[in-house]
Amino acid sequence: SADMRKQNISQGVNCLAYDEAIMAQQDRIQQEIATTNPLVSDRQDLSVLQGEYAAEDAIYQLKIKDLHKKYSHIRKTRPDGNCFYRAFGFAHLESLLDDSKELQRFKAVAAKSKLDLVNQGFTEFTIEDFHNTFMDLIELCEKQQSLGELLSSFNDQSVSDYIVVYLRLLTSGYLQREHVFFQHFIEGGRSVKEFCQQEVEPMSKESDHIHIIALAQALNVSILVEYMDRGEGGTVNNHVFPEGSEPRIFLLYRPGHYDILYK
Template sequence: MQPSAPPATSSDASANANEPPRVVNEETNLSDLTDQEIIALSQRMNEDSEADKRPLLSPPAPLSVLREEYERGSAIFVKKIDALIKDGWKTVWRAKGDGDCFYRAFALAFSLRIISSLDPALEAQLAASKIQECVPRFLEAGFMEMVFEDFLETFSTFLQSLGTTPPPSAAQVLSQLQDPETSNSIVVLLRLVTSSWIRSKPEEFEFFLMGPDGEMLSVLNFCQNEVEACGKEADNVQIMALSACLDVPIKIAYLDASGDGSHVDMHSFGPEGASEVPLNLLYRPGHYDFLQ
């Protein structure tokens, strides 16, 4: 436990005015908190509670809304959002920050691309076939059929629903992906797709597999702990693997504190020269959303 700070008195109030605010967390002795710190802590707890109530995926919001959230925090982030808007990006579809945000954002972008294509029925069928092609790789990776069959059926049924006539609207797709059972099943299936691809091509990935502390991991340990486990954030390795396995190009705009804010770095993943329009995601440190 951190040592408690003595209560401030009127004589040292002026000296404390120029000091940075004390960090209040779960290790802080609550009996030492000032009234202002108690109020701030309560507000933060309410915000965290509201965050738990956020949908797994949210309706599109203008990038200007995201900009407003950073106006009092990061000038570089504001400049980069301005750069995105200038380049023609308009909206962000937010994924809940639960560690599965990359896979949820990918699923949403992937689905909306299908229903907006010239032939949604054909694209949905091709996508379902591509997922079915992963089954032999699942078995080679050692996944028992009873482990993945329910998730596979849920994802396949969802993909088939995208090819109906007329195809579902974006709002209807979003509603399906907001359903925890459907959304979580798709996340698990996409994690298995990603893991099985990495396991099948160890020579391509083994030198890039690191744990959260920077330690090198074996292919098996990396896949079990950093890919298959829900709630674990995706990094470049997972993105490259999923993109390659499903033959889906991905472009990610990196909204971070690098540079002077005049432009946003865009990183592309997937086969070079792909004819398909990439799925566009927005990365903020530790989080992914769908960008349009």
Template sequence: MAEEQQHQKETTQGEMKAVGVNCFASDEEIIAQQDKIQHDIATMTPLVSDRQALSVLQTEYAAEDTIYQLKIKDLQKKYSYIRKTRPDGNCFYRAFGFSHLESLLEDTKELQRFKAVAAKSKQDLVTQGFTEFTIEDFHNTLMDLLELCEKQPGLSELVDSFCDQGVSDYVVVYLRLLTSGYLQKEQGFFQHFIEGGRSVKEFCQQEVEPMSKESDHIHIIALAQALNVSILVEYMDRGEGGTVNHHVFPEGSEPRVFLLYRPGHYDILYK
């Protein structure tokens, strides 16, 4: 009897080990599949695309997808072009950064104002407790791009800069830090919008500062106010009505940056 129990125990352990190996292999396969998807997205989608006719959206949805086709027609009443960004979780910051810098190529006054704000922002973050050594390279990258804008380069140079992963991601990191800094500075206001019992600092560490974390209203409000740059977001979802609703951040301001939001993703819009 004891021998039978021992044999059964060994058999069960062997089965458990086999299951464990199979689960591990399954996990590895899932991870490999996810990596492939991300690789395919990176290969097929530039960080920032060329400007395209807005009608390109019509081909992305089935002709019988009445809700989205009607909303695209509604968008076309106000906008003519779109510039797409890679759907990697950083699209809001990348779209905002490129769109605003692109507008600075034709607005010297705003360029100088924004450059002064950007220059001062590093010391503001250091004063708040961010480590200067940690943020310096990211800040320098943004300032280098602003100096490039001052030289009035061709638009292609700005596109090339934002399609350079190193440059583009450094800008995204710095915009994330600015967003985090403003949220924490105004934590008395923003605490009311944070769910899950987290502090503003915890929210920033988990949802704002890490790369690839998607953005929502709270991020947009904070960045718009931190840099005093108004952002209009057109929301294209599956809500009924056939029209696209928009929101301006801060409310009542004159927008400089126009973005299209589809669930989980931001692109740039042009009149």
């Protein structure tokens, strides 16, 4: 179906009489992003951030200094619109490698989650492979495998994307189950279901507060997001999802992108 998608996209584009050369150039740019950015990087010293902004970029340099007070390392994810789910999935599974109690709790929630989706009207055979891949990775962590195996699974595009799809489905399922609550946050007169079909389930759609709240609650995992933007003041504001919980996972948000932070 990826080929079908490509075909549909290219047919749409050809209708606009796009020139082949432009298409080829766009493909090259996409390829370049893909090959230069692993889906999930190794853990890097937080100081790599300094080099990403000009020395005279006072706002960002101050904010990076502020981050340094709390965090020592960063792990980057590819900027492909799926980065929130990939960062969350990797960071949480990584944390399970040395927390068997949380692993057992999480495994039970994950195992039951497929049935919840089926009961909500998702088609079992459509979601089965995604769920199986998700369970396989949790079991990989359970076998006390090395971090290296988890990292290479997340850098295998097909495995990694299956995890992203399943996390998107869980987010969609939770939003729809709690549609009465979430309806207030959806703009443009769309129903929660329409929002899920347009902004949650399709790959490469970026994530916002509403997605993070839903996934954190669906899996009962607390997420802290540090927001680094052009806002005034030299400090980075953070937000914990769900509010008041004790965060297990730390993410850095820069406009349009999420990476993983480590204390």
